[in-house]
Structure formats: structure tokens, C-alpha cells
Amino acid sequence: MNSLISNLGSSNIFWHDCPVEKADRQKLLKQKGCVVWITGLSGSGKSTLACTLGRELHSRGKLSYILDGDNLRHGLNKDLGFKAEDRAENIRRVGEVAKLFADAGLICIASLISPYRKDRDACRALLPDASFIEVFMNISLEICEARDAKGLYRLARAGKIKGFTGIDDPYEPPVNSEIEIKEKDGICPTPIAMAGEVVSYLEEKGYLLD
Numbered sequence: 001m002n003s004l005i006s007n008l009g010s011s012n013i014f015w016h017d018c019p020v021e022k023a024d025r026q027k028l029l030k031q032k033g034c035v036v037w038i039t040g041l042s043g044s045g046k047s048t049l050a051c052t053l054g055r056e057l058h059s060r061g062k063l064s065y066i067l068d069g070d071n072l073r074h075g076l077n078k079d080l081g082f083k084a085e086d087r088a089e090n091i092r093r094v095g096e097v098a099k100l101f102a103d104a105g106l107i108c109i110a111s112l113i114s115p116y117r118k119d120r121d122a123c124r125a126l127l128p129d130a131s132f133i134e135v136f137m138n139i140s141l142e143i144c145e146a147r148d149a150k151g152l153y154r155l156a157r158a159g160k161i162k163g164f165t166g167i168d169d170p171y172e173p174p175v176n177s178e179i180e181i182k183e184k185d186g187i188c189p190t191p192i193a194m195a196g197e198v199v200s201y202l203e204e205k206g207y208l209l210d
């Protein structure tokens with residue numbers, strides 16, 4: 001514990017380069033590493049898009065890995081709650097992990113509410129050359145609440161969960177996301193259509209080589 005504390009902020013650490021680099025891994029995998037960061041309200045379809053996209057990429061022979069907020073809160077982030085500082089630390093950690101996956105050459109799909117613009121922008125700043133692709137699930141609270149797949153909105157409305165995003169906690173929508181998934185006349189695109197939009201973007205920007 002003492003050595004951990006005494007190392008905090010220490011300048012006595014050095015970067016160690018290795019001979020096999022990101023470019024070599026990307027060549028091997030025939031793809032370019034990047035982060036697809038999916039943000040939106042609970043119930044907006046983040047996990048659905050992440051899984052459908054993962055499956056679509058897999059079927060094309062592309063290696064991806066999903067970092068899902070709910071899942072990570074069972075392990076890496078199990079010490080964190082939902083107050084603003086905890087959410088910020090949650091996003092910071094996942095941003096750092098996503099950066100490692102992208103450096104490994106994978107298409108890392110991060111799926112978290114990530115309600116604060118500042119925290120998402122800090123993750124964007126970690127990634128090189130526009131390889132942070134923000135996907136905004138612009139689905140109305142009405143639709144998300146009507147879905148209420150986990151019954152959490154009902155509990156939040158009843159005051160049994162405090163600080164629930166969209167009810168009594170803020171969500172700051174992106175101002176310049178690379179991709180926006182929108183409902184039309186109250187109808188959401190299908191999971192396949194949402195994933196197709198992301199795949200087209202990745203193809204167009206050269207992330208899926210071959």
C-alpha cells in the first residue's frame with residue numbers, strides 16, 4: 001500500500017517500446033484498431049447495437065471486443081456507483097482499456113451511458129488520428145422508458161432508485177458525434193440497420209481493410 005501511494009505522481013517511470021508495433025498487428029489482422037463509443041440513455045439500444053455490430057464484424061472476419069458498462073461494473077468497476085465522480089472514473093478507466101484494445105489492433109466497441117460530454121471528450125483525446133468514433137443513440141426518453149427492459153425506470157419514477165440518468169440525473173447529448181442513430185416518427189431503426197450504419201462508416205474510413 002505504501003509503495004503504491006509513494007509511486008503516485010512519481011516521475012521515475014519510463015515508457016518501454018517493443019519491436020512489434022500497432023502497425024504490425026493491424027497488418028496481421030487486416031484491419032485498423034479503433035474505438036466505437038456508443039453513448040445514450042438506459043434502454044436506448046446500446047448493448048443491442050454493440051452485440052449486433054460485434055456479430056456483423058465477426059461474420060466479416062474482423063476482430064472486435066465489447067466493453068459493456070453493465071458488465072464491467074461486475075468486475076473492473078465494481079467499486080464504483082453512479083454519482084458524478086464515480087461515473088467519471090468509470091468512463092476514464094474504460095477509455096484507457098479501450099485505448100489498449102485499439103492499440104492491439106481490435107475494433108473496440110464501448111457501450112456505456114457515459115452521460116457527461118467532458119468525460120467522453122477525455123476518452124476521445126486518448127485516441128490517435130480520429131480513431132474514436134462516437135455513436136449517439138438519439139432515442140427519446142419516452143421510448144426508452146416504455147421499453148424499460150430491466151424495470152429500472154419504474155423504480156426510478158417510484159423514487160426507489162435515486163440519480164437515475166434521464167429521470168433525476170443529467171444526460172448531455174454529444175454535439176458532434178460521428179454517427180447518430182435516430183428514431184423516425186417514433187420508429188427506431190432495426191438492430192441490423194443500426195449496425196449497418198456503423199459498418200458502412202468503418203468501411204468508408206478504411207478501418208476494415210481487405
Ligand SMILES: Nc1ncnc2c1ncn2[C@@H]1O[C@H](COP(=O)(O)OS(=O)(=O)O)[C@@H](OP(=O)(O)O)[C@H]1O
Nearest residue numbers: 042043069070082087090112113114115163164165
Ligand atoms: N442510477 C443509475 N443511472 C443509470 N443507470 C443505472 C443506474 N443504476 C443502475 N444502472 C444500470 O447501470 C447501467 C449503466 O452503467 P454505465 O457504466 O453504462 O453508466 S455510466 O456510463 O457510468 O453512467 C445501466 O445499464 P443500461 O440500461 O445498459 O444503460 C443500468 O442498468
Ligand SMILES: Nc1ncnc2c1ncn2[C@@H]1O[C@H](COP(=O)(O)OP(=O)(O)O)[C@@H](O)[C@H]1O
Nearest residue numbers: 042043044045046047048147149188189190191
Ligand atoms: N432498434 C431496436 N428496435 C427495437 N427494440 C430495441 C432496439 N434496440 C434495443 N431494443 C430493445 O430495447 C431494450 C433495451 O435495449 P438495450 O440494448 O439493452 O439498451 P441499453 O444497452 O442502451 O440499455 C431491449 O429489450 C432491446 O431488445
